[in-house]
Amino acid sequence: MNDMTSGRARAHIDLAALRANVAALRAKAPGAAFMAVVKADAYGHGMVPCARAALEAGATWLGVATPEEALALRAAGVGGRVLCWLWTPGGPWRACVEAGVDVTVSAHWALTEVTAAAREAGRPARVQLKVDAGLGRNGAQPAQWPGLTAAARAAEQAGLIQVTGVWAHFSCADEPGHPSITRELQVFRTALEQAADAGLEPEVRHIANSPGTLTLPESHFDLVRPGVAMYGISPVPQVGGPADFGLRPVMTLAARLASVKAVPGGHGVSYGHHYVTPGPTTLALVPVGYADGVPRHASGAGPVLVAGKWRTVAGRVAMDQFVVDLGGDSAEPGDEAVLFGPGDRGEPTAEDWARACGTIAYEIVTRVGSRVPRVYGGV
Numbered sequence: 111m112n113d114m115t116s117g118r119a120r121a122h123i124d125l126a127a128l129r130a131n132v133a134a135l136r137a138k139a140p141g142a143a144f145m146a147v148v149k150a151d152a153y154g155h156g157m158v159p160c161a162r163a164a165l166e167a168g169a170t171w172l173g174v175a176t177p178e179e180a181l182a183l184r185a186a187g188v189g190g191r192v193l194c195w196l197w198t199p200g201g202p203w204r205a206c207v208e209a210g211v212d213v214t215v216s217a218h219w220a221l222t223e224v225t226a227a228a229r230e231a232g233r234p235a236r237v238q239l240k241v242d243a244g245l246g247r248n249g250a251q252p253a254q255w256p257g258l259t260a261a262a263r264a265a266e267q268a269g270l271i272q273v274t275g276v277w278a279h280f281s282c283a284d285e286p287g288h289p290s291i292t293r294e295l296q297v298f299r300t301a302l303e304q305a306a307d308a309g310l311e312p313e314v315r316h317i318a319n320s321p322g323t324l325t326l327p328e329s330h331f332d333l334v335r336p337g338v339a340m341y342g343i344s345p346v347p348q349v350g351g352p353a354d355f356g357l358r359p360v361m362t363l364a365a366r367l368a369s370v371k372a373v374p375g376g377h378g379v380s381y382g383h384h385y386v387t388p389g390p391t392t393l394a395l396v397p398v399g400y401a402d403g404v405p406r407h408a409s410g411a412g413p414v415l416v417a418g419k420w421r422t423v424a425g426r427v428a429m430d431q432f433v434v435d436l437g438g439d440s441a442e443p444g445d446e447a448v449l450f451g452p453g454d455r456g457e458p459t460a461e462d463w464a465r466a467c468g469t470i471a472y473e474i475v476t477r478v479g480s481r482v483p484r485v486y487g488g489v
């Protein structure tokens with residue numbers, strides 16, 4: 111299924127695995143609605159096909175960061191409720207109100223802008239209020255929360271908005287047992303009580319990301335918002351890999367060798383000659399580079415399956431290509447090089463790349479560049 115017979119490189123996206131991951135995650139939070147987080151082009155997997163697959167598997171909400179992402183889902187005719195949360199002054203509030211997108215408000219300026227847009231659109235905006243439970247990014251500070259909820263309730267009574275949700279985001283849920291977790295849950299519960307005291311009756315209250323969904327049942331509330339786990343990547347690799355949570359990686363990144371050639375010992379490889387062949391050997395050229403999302407930090411470190419064995423990136427990753435040393439082994443131009451995949455055909459995983467590059471697997475899949483075609487399987 112993943113074998114390539116033409117083309118330079120591709121990211122194979124296994125939508126059957128994605129649907130199965132959604133089912134596995136829903137089983138962990140059976141009482142909660144499921145928001146499939148498809149921001150950042152579904153973590154590099156392709157937003158629209160992944161959103162559709164998640165809805166088929168029982169998600170009823172889609173979560174994205176930016177309003178532009180929300181509008182792109184609507185423009186593609188994708189159904190389901192859509193929540194977006196990363197706004198800057200100026201909107202596009204009105205377009206989102208008209209598209210029936212649920213928008214997040216963390217501060218008074220945003221409430222002012224969204225109520226104005228609702229007035230112009232002639233229909234109420236669906237608003238979710240966000241509290242900063244401790245992450246220190248967006249969300250109203252607890253001191254501002256009673257004022258924000260009261261103002262939102264007033265706008266609701268004026269018919270300008272409908273408060274559909276109240277939510278927050280964890281800071282350290284990927285470190286089970288971290289003391290911030292119970293503290294942030296408590297801040298969130300208090301914020302929910304204050305919202306109720308203000309007269310708000312949100313449809314959904316939510317805080318759980320992937321680690322919350324998998325490891326913290328008390329964080330599930332009315333809805334869970336998994337992202338990375340839906341793509342089959344463990345959000346807590348120190349606790350367990352994907353299979354330990356019933357998940358399977360969705361993306362396989364592969365390329366076809368552009369060159370295979372014999373070189374003498376002492377031959378420098380790639381910019382800066384940070385690798386020099388230890389003896390006569392065969393070099394294979396893998397035609398993907400940092401423009402395709404292969405981190406330059408993988409220079410001399412990234413693993414890749416070529417000719418049946420793991421090889422290590424020899425020397426620097428360049429913009430469009432990198433080299434591996436095949437030692438005594440042979441290969442042909444056009445042979446497949448698998449950078450990462452589910453791992454069960456002997457290939458490395460995105461987690462292996464993350465470890466090699468000093469990052470997280472989220473970043474490995476999300477950065478795969480637009481020059482790499484996504485090819486969908488399990489449709």
Ligand SMILES: *Cc1c(COP(=O)(O)O)cnc(C)c1O
Binds near residue numbers: 195339
């Ligand atoms: C990205 C994001 C998520 C999903 O996080 P994962 O760790 O990938 O599950 C959930 N909620 C918000 C607000 C996010 O920004």
